[in-house]
Every structure is written in structure tokens, then in C-alpha cells.
Amino acid sequence: MEAITAVRRRGFLASAWPWRGLAYLVTSSVPGALVLTVGAAVLLVGGTLASVLAGLPMLAALAFAGIPVAAFERWRLRLLDAEPIADPHRTPDRPGVGGWLATRIRESATWRELGFALLLAVVLWPLDLAVAALGVAFPVALLTAWVPVLSGGRRGLWPGFAIHTPGQTLAAIPVGIVLLAAGAYLVTGMAVARAALTRRLLAPRPDEAARLLAEVTGSRARLVSAFEAERRRIERDLHDGAQQRLVAVATSLGLALLDLPPGPATDHVTHAQQQARQALTELRELIHGIHPQVLTQHGLPAALQDAAARSPIPVELTLTIEGRLPAAIEVTGYFVVCEALANIARHSGAARAWITAEHRADLLRLEVGDDGAGGADPGNGSGLTGLSDRLAVVGGALTLSSPPGGPTLLNVELPCPKPAPSGSSWPRTAR
Amino acid sequence: MSETRSLRVVLAEDGALMRDGLTAVLARFGHRVVQAVADAPSLADAVEAHKPDIVVTDVRMPPTQTDDGLRAAIALRERDPDLPVLVVSQYIEAASAGELLDSTAARAVGYLLKDRVMDVADFAEAVRTVADGGTVIDPEVVRHLLSRRRDPLDRLTPREREVLALMAQGRSNAAIAQDLTVSAAAVGKHINNILAKLDLPPDADAHRRVLAVLTFLRS
Numbered sequence: 165m166e167a168i169t170a171v172r173r174r175g176f177l178a179s180a181w182p183w184r185g186l187a188y189l190v191t192s193s194v195p196g197a198l199v200l201t202v203g204a205a206v207l208l209v210g211g212t213l214a215s216v217l218a219g220l221p222m223l224a225a226l227a228f229a230g231i232p233v234a235a236f237e238r239w240r241l242r243l244l245d246a247e248p249i250a251d252p253h254r255t256p257d258r259p260g261v262g263g264w265l266a267t268r269i270r271e272s273a274t275w276r277e278l279g280f281a282l283l284l285a286v287v288l289w290p291l292d293l294a295v296a297a298l299g300v301a302f303p304v305a306l307l308t309a310w311v312p313v314l315s316g317g318r319r320g321l322w323p324g325f326a327i328h329t330p331g332q333t334l335a336a337i338p339v340g341i342v343l344l345a346a347g348a349y350l351v352t353g354m355a356v357a358r359a360a361l362t363r364r365l366l367a368p369r370p371d372e373a374a375r376l377l378a379e380v381t382g383s384r385a386r387l388v389s390a391f392e393a394e395r396r397r398i399e400r401d402l403h404d405g406a407q408q409r410l411v412a413v414a415t416s417l418g419l420a421l422l423d424l425p426p427g428p429a430t431d432h433v434t435h436a437q438q439q440a441r442q443a444l445t446e447l448r449e450l451i452h453g454i455h456p457q458v459l460t461q462h463g464l465p466a467a468l469q470d471a472a473a474r475s476p477i478p479v480e481l482t483l484t485i486e487g488r489l490p491a492a493i494e495v496t497g498y499f500v501v502c503e504a505l506a507n508i509a510r511h512s513g514a515a516r517a518w519i520t521a522e523h524r525a526d527l528l529r530l531e532v533g534d535d536g537a538g539g540a541d542p543g544n545g546s547g548l549t550g551l552s553d554r555l556a557v558v559g560g561a562l563t564l565s566s567p568p569g570g571p572t573l574l575n576v577e578l579p580c581p582k583p584a585p586s587g588s589s590w591p592r593t594a595r
Numbered sequence: 596m597s598e599t600r601s602l603r604v605v606l607a608e609d610g611a612l613m614r615d616g617l618t619a620v621l622a623r624f625g626h627r628v629v630q631a632v633a634d635a636p637s638l639a640d641a642v643e644a645h646k647p648d649i650v651v652t653d654v655r656m657p658p659t660q661t662d663d664g665l666r667a668a669i670a671l672r673e674r675d676p677d678l679p680v681l682v683v684s685q686y687i688e689a690a691s692a693g694e695l696l697d698s699t700a701a702r703a704v705g706y707l708l709k710d711r712v713m714d715v716a717d718f719a720e721a722v723r724t725v726a727d728g729g730t731v732i733d734p735e736v737v738r739h740l741l742s743r744r745r746d747p748l749d750r751l752t753p754r755e756r757e758v759l760a761l762m763a764q765g766r767s768n769a770a771i772a773q774d775l776t777v778s779a780a781a782v783g784k785h786i787n788n789i790l791a792k793l794d795l796p797p798d799a800d801a802h803r804r805v806l807a808v809l810t811f812l813r814s
Binding site: 400403404407408409411412414415416417418419421422437440441444445448451452456457458460461462466469470472473 | 610612613615616617619620623655660661662685686688689690691709710712713714715716738739742743
């Protein structure tokens with residue numbers, strides 16, 4: 165927590181921390197007083213109406229009162245702590261109010277938050293306000309005692325003690341300064357302690373945090389696999405539709421050319437056929453980028469060879485992969501290598517590159533290297549950031565080593581169980 | 596090689612438009628599609644029923660929509676090693692070409708991109724070459740193979756590389772001469788140089804030379 169270290173540093177009194185601490189303590193009264201008054205009102209009205217049943221839903225709603233209070237408290241904590249507290253609640257099992265209620269009522273976080281709200285309403289906010297008053301209002305009262313005294317009045321400090329004379333007001337000023345400095349420490353210290361208590365009560369428990377992480381990972385994996393399914397669907401639609409129709413059109417034009425006498429018509433048809441040919445080539449490249457057939461049909465080694473053959477820079481391949489790997493692993497590995505090869509061709513100035521792929525002991529290891537200029541920066545829009553996200557979904561990781569002057573080495577590891585026996589094997593390795 | 600010989604063709608293609616287009620092209624060159632089917636199992640039945648002169652098949656077909664046509668072609672050749680098969684595909688893959696060449700000993704076999712159908716005369720010639728026992732390999736496959744063998748190929752002149760690529764596609768000497776607008780004698784000289792530079796045995800038989808070149812490129 166930053167505030168704790170700030171207290172020990174020189175210059176603390178001149179920093180923003182005492183003010184932040186004060187703001188934290190004072191704003192505590194907003195939810196505190198609100199819960200106290202609204203809660204008391206609902207208890208009173210609901211309790212009265214309970215005999216006619218109308219009050220029961222109102223009382224039941226109180227059980228969820230902790231949720232908004234806790235959400236506000238977690239948000240308010242940012243005054244003191246840059247690290248946010250995660251929401252301990254999970255996504256409701258089904259949509260709608262019923263699903264929300266059913267999920268929340270079974271969560272221990274809901275009841276923990278209700279407890280916190282009660283504690284806040286009864287103990288914490290009066291305490292926060294008292295400490296703020298003691299730390300700030302009392303020294304300020306001392307420092308400003310001369311204002312009422314000069315106009316002939318007095319400044320009462322506590323019952324039975326007041327400042328009456330100008331001499332007393334003068335003496336009160338240094339005392340006030342010392343107390344104000346002490347108050348800054350008191351207020352910030354209290355705020356830090358109070359924030360720690362909030363964090364302890366409102367942060368997700370270890371099991372909740374693990375569940376949240378699993379939820380996020382699961383939803384990301386679902387998103388990626390839905391994305392992949394969509395890509396395959398688009399590929400299939402283009403293959404069955406536009407691609408076939410274009411070949412048919414171009415073939416009809418080819419047949420027409422056989423029977424046309426030489427002349428302007430022949431030129432037009434030839435031109436039209438050229439256009440169709442170009443469109444087909446572009447369409448095929450597009451489809452290849454969406455989801456390459458060679459990967460579906462022949463697996464990763466053949467697809468990597470295909471990628472190497474497409475590279476404008478000579479690529480040496482060393483592949484030690486037997487059989488087929490899970491589809492998600494193949495697709496991820498393939499696109500990582502393609503992106504790496506594209507980067508090499510675009511930025512590295514390399515004369516040659518190499519790909520090593522090795523599958524052993526439930527791990528697929530890919531290395532893409534080049535003898536280029538090095539100095540590749542993964543953060544510099546190289547597309548590698550997107551790739552490490554993609555890798556993370558299948559539990560993989562990526563490391564890049566690219567010293568200035570090269571060589572650049574991209575290493576990828578993908579956890580991957582033993583593959584199914586191979587159907588096709590040609591060609592297994594190539595240079 | 597008789598230009599007038601009419602071939603009896605079994606055609607397998609699941610897209611109706613493409614099926615009609617192929618049938619029209621074959622008919623235009625005097626061939627007869629005795630049966631056109633739309634999936635791999637029917638292809639085997641049709642070949643059994645008609646004993647055609649050649650099979651022309653798509654790769655991606657029902658039932659699995661992956662490489663059923665290729666599998667069916669390979670299976671047909673295992674049963675009848677003399678049955679000419681021409682495989683056309685929307686995508687060209689060196690791996691598929693390799694499987695096809697391995698399982699057919701590169702005899703009476705062809706593997707072409709579907710786009711080649713639009714060059715109807717060339718396509719008709721490819722059909723005839725395969726039916727006559729020759730080999731037709733798509734230029735894309737050859738390009739892929741050439742890109743894998745850089746070192747020994749660097750010894751060839753650019754013109755020799757062009758000739759090599761056309762040889763690997765299964766083009767005859769005459770066709771190569773026509774494509775490059777040079778004399779047949781010049782093509783023969785290039786071929787001898789290529790075979791010498793790649794340590795391949797000189798051979799008078801054009802088809803055996805094609806096989807030697809393909810074997811070399813794929814090794």
C-alpha cells in the first residue's frame with residue numbers, strides 16, 4: 165500500500181497523502197449514514213407491514229444491501245490504493261433478476277458484504293468521522309481561537325475549558341501547529357488501517373479469486389473457439405459459393421473463346437477471363453489467411469512447410485512432429501509461425517531464417533530464428549502482443565530474444581498431449 | 596496419342612456449377628461423362644459400374660468435406676493401378692500432391708488447381724496426357740518444390756530453371772518448346788544440361804525423365 169510507505173518518507177506533510185487520508189475518512193460517512201438511515205427506515209416500515217406480508221420483500225431486500233455499499237467502498241479505496249480490489253461476485257448462472265438473486269444469495273461474499281455494511285453503519289463511519297475531527301478540527305480550532313477572542317467572545321475547546329485572552333490565543337498557535345502535524349499522521353494512519361480492514365473484508369477469498377480466474381480463462385477460451393468456428397464457416401461459405409461460381413464463370417468464358425472468331429469480342433472475353441483469374445487468386449489468398457486447408461487436411465508439419473515455401477526469405481525447417489496435434493494447438497502454432505515469418509520478411513533484413521518444431525513430453529516447442537538486424541520490439545505493433553494473447557488461451561507462452569545486431573529468436577512453448585497416430589507423412593522433413 | 600479418341604469419364608464433384616462446367620468442357624473436346632457423382636462413396640461405385648478411361652475428381656467432398664476425393668482416388672488406384680486419375684482442387688498442397696504421386700508411382704496421374712479448367716484447351720490436353728499414362732503436376736506444386744531445393748538448383752541458369760519447372764509439370768518436350776518459343780533441339784540441350792548438373796541419369800524416355808526430376812525435387 166503506497167500510503168504506508170508515504171507516511172515514513174520525508175516531505176509527507178507537504179504531500180497529498182494527508183489530504184487523501186482525510187478525504188477517505190470523511191467520505192466514509194456517505195455510505196455509513198445512508199445505510200443507517202435507509203436501513204432503519206426499511207426495518208421500521210417493513211417490520212410494520214410484515215403482518216400484511218407486503219413488508220417481507222422489503223426486509224428481504226435488505227439482505228442485498230451490502231452489495232452496493234461494498235462496491236462503493238471498493239471504488240472509494242482508490243483514494244489510498246492504486247491496486248483495485250476485484251469484485252468477488254461471479255456472473256449469474258442465468259440472465260434476468262431471478263438468476264441474479266439466486267446466484268447472489270448463495271455467495272458467501274454477499275453475506276460478508278452485508279456484515280461489512282452493518283459494521284460501517286454502526287461503528288466505522290462514526291469512528292472515521294471522530295478521528296478526522298480529532299486530527300483536524302481540534303488543531304484548527306486552536307489555530308483560529310483569536311478570531312472569536314478578538315471580537316470579544318471565547319473559543320470553547322471541550323466542556324469546562326475555553327480560550328478567553330489574546331495571550332492564550334498566541335500560545336495556542338504553536339500548540340495548534342504541532343497538533344495539526346500530529347493530526348496529519350493520525351488521520352493518514354487511521355485511513356490506512358481502515359483501508360486494510362476494507363480490503364480484508366471485501367476482497368475475493370482465495371477460492372473466489374481462483375474461480376474468477378477460471379471464469380475469465382474459460383470465457384476467453386470460449387471466445388477464441390467461437391472465433392475459430394466462425395472463421396471456418398466463412399471459409400466454407402466462400403469455398404462453396406463465390407469460389408465455385410467464379411471458376412464456373414471463367415470456364416464458360418474459356419469455352420466461349422474457343423468458338424469466337426478473332427476480333428474485339430475475343431479481346432473482351434479474354435480480358436474478362438483475366439479479371440476472373442485475378443479475382444480467384446485473390447480470393448484463394450484471402451481464404452488461405454482465414455483458415456488454410458493444408459492445416460486441416462495434413463496437420464502442422466505440412467502447413468509449416470507451406471508457410472516456409474511462401475516466405476520470400478529462404479527458410480530452413482527442422483520438424484520433429486509425429487501425427488496430428490489437437491486442432492487448437494495446430495492453429496495457434498501455425499499462426500504464430502506465420503506472423504513471425506511475416507515480421508522477418510518485413511523488418512529484419514535477414515538473408516535466411518529457420519523454423520524448429522519439436523513435439524516431445526507433452527510439449528510442443530517452436531523456434532523461429534533469423535540472421536537479420538535484431539532489435540525487434542515485441543511492444544512495437546509487431547503483432548506479437550496479439551499472438552501471446554492467443555497463446556495464453558491454450559496455456560502457451562512466448563519469449564523473444566532480439567539483441568541489436570541479431571540474431572532474433574522467437575521461442576514458443578505449447579502444452580500438448582501425445583498426438584493421434586499419423587495418417588499422412590509426406591513430406592516429413594525438408595530443408 | 597490420338598487426338599480423336601473419345602474418353603469415357605467418371606466425374607466426381609460436389610458443386611453443381613463446377614460439375615456442369617467440367618462436363619461441358621469435356622464434352623466440347625469430344626469426351627463423354629458416363630456418370631457424374633457428388634461424393635466419394637458414389638465415386639467408387641460409379642467406377643465399378645462403368646470402368647471409365649479416366650476419373651476426374653475434386654478433393655473436398657462429402658461425406659467429411661476434407662480430402663475425401665483424394666482418398667477415394669488413392670483407393671481406386673490401389674485396386675486398379677492402371678486407372679488414370681486426374682485430381683482437381685480448389686487449393687494446391689504439396690503434401691496432397693506427394694501422397695498422390697507416391698501412391699500412383701507418378702503414372703497416369705494428374706493434380707491440378709481448379710482454376711486451370713478455365714484454360715479449356717490446356718485442361719483438355721492435361722486430361723488426355725493423364726489418360727495416356729502421363730503425369731500432370733500443377734505449376735504451383737512445382738514452385739513449392741523448387742523453393743525447397745535452393746542449393747543444387749542455384750547451379751542452373753534461369754532458362755534451365757524454367758525448363759525444369761515445365762518438365763516437373765509433366766509437359767512434353769514439344770510443349771516446353773512451344774511455351775518458351777524455342778526450338779525442340781534447344782529444349783533437348785537444356786534438358787541434357789539440367790540432368791547433368793543435377794546428377795540425374797540421361798534418359799531418352801520423356802516420362803521417365805519427368806519421374807526422375809520429380810523424385811529429385813521431392814527427396
